[in-house]
Amino acid sequence: MKKVLLATEKPFSKRAVEQINAIAIEAGYEMTLLEKYSDKSQLLQAVADKDAIIIRSDIIDKEVFDAAKNLKIVVRAGAGYDNIDLAAATAHHVVAMNTPGQNSNAVAELAIGMMIYEARHHFDGKSGSELMGKSIGIHAYGNVGKRVATLAKAFGMDVYAYDPYVSRESIEADGVTCVASLEDLYRKSNYISLHIPATSETKLSINAALLSQMLVPATLVNTARKEVINEADLLKIFEIRPDFVYITDIEPGCAQELEEKYGNRYLHTAKKMGAQTEEANVNAGLAAIRQVINFFEYNDTHFQVNK
Numbered sequence: 001m002k003k004v005l006l007a008t009e010k011p012f013s014k015r016a017v018e019q020i021n022a023i024a025i026e027a028g029y030e031m032t033l034l035e036k037y038s039d040k041s042q043l044l045q046a047v048a049d050k051d052a053i054i055i056r057s058d059i060i061d062k063e064v065f066d067a068a069k070n071l072k073i074v075v076r077a078g079a080g081y082d083n084i085d086l087a088a089a090t091a092h093h094v095v096a097m098n099t100p101g102q103n104s105n106a107v108a109e110l111a112i113g114m115m116i117y118e119a120r121h122h123f124d125g126k127s128g129s130e131l132m133g134k135s136i137g138i139h140a141y142g143n144v145g146k147r148v149a150t151l152a153k154a155f156g157m158d159v160y161a162y163d164p165y166v167s168r169e170s171i172e173a174d175g176v177t178c179v180a181s182l183e184d185l186y187r188k189s190n191y192i193s194l195h196i197p198a199t200s201e202t203k204l205s206i207n208a209a210l211l212s213q214m215l216v217p218a219t220l221v222n223t224a225r226k227e228v229i230n231e232a233d234l235l236k237i238f239e240i241r242p243d244f245v246y247i248t249d250i251e252p253g254c255a256q257e258l259e260e261k262y263g264n265r266y267l268h269t270a271k272k273m274g275a276q277t278e279e280a281n282v283n284a285g286l287a288a289i290r291q292v293i294n295f296f297e298y299n300d301t302h303f304q305v306n307k
């Protein structure tokens with residue numbers, strides 16, 4: 001009997017866990033749940049005899065692979081897989097997968113929700129501003145970026161996008177203006193919504209040179225990763241641009257300084273919660289367990305990311 005560990009420091013909803021469990025049992029697999037663990041040793045112990053792990057943003061590094069002697073597959077129930085050491089996975093002959101697109105609507109709705117919440121001064125009674133008529137630049141047009149673009153259009157925003165990996169035709173087919181360079185995207189936008197993964201290319205890439213070009217007033221929306229932001233430059237921009245606002249789903253290292261100096265122009269969520277809806281948990285969780293089963297039963301490696 002194959003043994004699957006669902007290891008989620010930030011738990012899925014109860015309904016998602018029940019459904020993942022039901023699919024595993026139906027396939028004749030044994031499922032173990034490790035939620036809200038506070039110490040890595042709990043994860044190391046739990047993976048020791050498992051054939052598969054399903055995770056969220058949980059860190060799966062060499063130490064975890066070393067401890068997981070029977071492991072054949074790890075599925076990140078979500079989009080970004082920067083939390084998995086892919087080289088270590090390959091070295092241990094473990095297939096790593098993600099579940100692209102499954103939580104993208106949840107993340108897109110949070111991006112728009114945070115924009116409205118900030119534009120209306122956290123609903124404190126003061127006069128705010130509207131999204132209609134403002135411009136938004138979608139920085140990377142993957143599943144989440146595409147969904148933010150659709151929602152932003154429905155709000156009457158002017159929507160621009162930049163993504164060197166997506167064709168102009170497919171962006172413009174959505175009624176979104178495709179721009180030729182990143183600089184151009186920032187120059188045209190009141191809002192920038194980040195949808196880039198954290199890679200060696202993108203880390204620290206959101207810098208003063210880009211942010212200083214944004215239209216007045218400017219709001220940077222980050223539902224992607226904190227590592228992509230150059231925080232020293234971010235602080236510089238806050239200092240020189242009184243119109244600049246930063247709203248993020250991932251608490252930055254400089255959160256305390258931002259809160260103390262620019263509290264009304266800065267907002268972060270209590271915990272990364274873009275994908276934290278029952279629907280996204282069900283979509284990503286069920287995709288993950290199905291991918292595990294299809295891998296063992298049919299050798300299906302469709303969503304493998306460590307090729």
Ligand code: 3PG
Pocket residue numbers: 010056057058077078079080081103224272273274275276
């Ligand atoms: C993702 O990459 O899918 C999102 O960042 C969601 O991450 P989470 O599962 O930790 O909420």
